[in-house]
Amino acid sequence: MTTITFDTLKFANTLKAAGVPPAQAEAEAVALSEVLKVNLKDLVTKEDMHRDMRDLEQRLIIKLGALITVAISIVAALVKLL
Structure with missing residues (x-):
């Protein structure tokens, strides 16, 4: 610091x-x-900001992956029903 x-x-x-x-x-x-x-x-230093941005990016990737998985599951369930 x-x-x-x-x-x-x-x-x-x-x-x-x-x-x-x-x-x-x-x-x-x-x-x-x-x-x-x-x-x-x-x-706050630049290093603190970069660390926070990396944490935010990782959480966003995890949430986006979960959302895509749920969307694919819903589409697959609808395809089986029709």
């Missing part, structure tokens, strides 16, 4: 340079870092 790094020091220094008080800038940097950790941890 890919990790994204967030430079809290650079962010805080950017805020300080823009006139934000140092304590507030550092608190915002820490808060944003924690938010990113929590939210990015649950981020």
Whole structure:
């Protein structure tokens, strides 16, 4: 899984340079870092999507095969009756 790094020091220094008080800038940097950790941890990756699509494809193939089998059985039963 890919990790994204967030430079809290650079962010805080950017805020300080823009006139934000140092304590507030550092608190915002820490808060944003924690938010990113929590939210990015649950981020779906391409690998997750491919895995889900393969599972969906397999289920669809099984259902389609069952449907075809039932349809052929019904047609065979009708042919015998007529």
